[in-house]
Amino acid sequence: MITVTKKDLIALGYGTSFAADIIREAKKLMISKGHTYYQSRKLDRVPREAVEELLGIRFQDGQAECTSCTPM
Numbered sequence: 001m002i003t004v005t006k007k008d009l010i011a012l013g014y015g016t017s018f019a020a021d022i023i024r025e026a027k028k029l030m031i032s033k034g035h036t037y038y039q040s041r042k043l044d045r046v047p048r049e050a051v052e053e054l055l056g057i058r059f060q061d062g063q064a065e066c067t068s069c070t071p072m
Contacts, residue, residue: 004046
């Protein structure tokens with residue numbers, strides 16, 4: 001399983017607080033799917049798939065690619 005941290009999101013260009021919000025929401029998503037492991041306050045890693053689902057993008061080799069965007 002490939003995981004994403006706040007630092008990874010910051011490296012992609014997201015702001016510090018927005019990156020933390022993304023991780024928090026991804027943890028909530030995982031908890032709602034029955035993965036109670038993510039209830040830990042100290043856990044700062046979430047599955048890449050959870051972040052991709054939240055943001056509607058696909059990570060590929062350290063870059064984000066929008067999957068819900070229409071090309072111009």
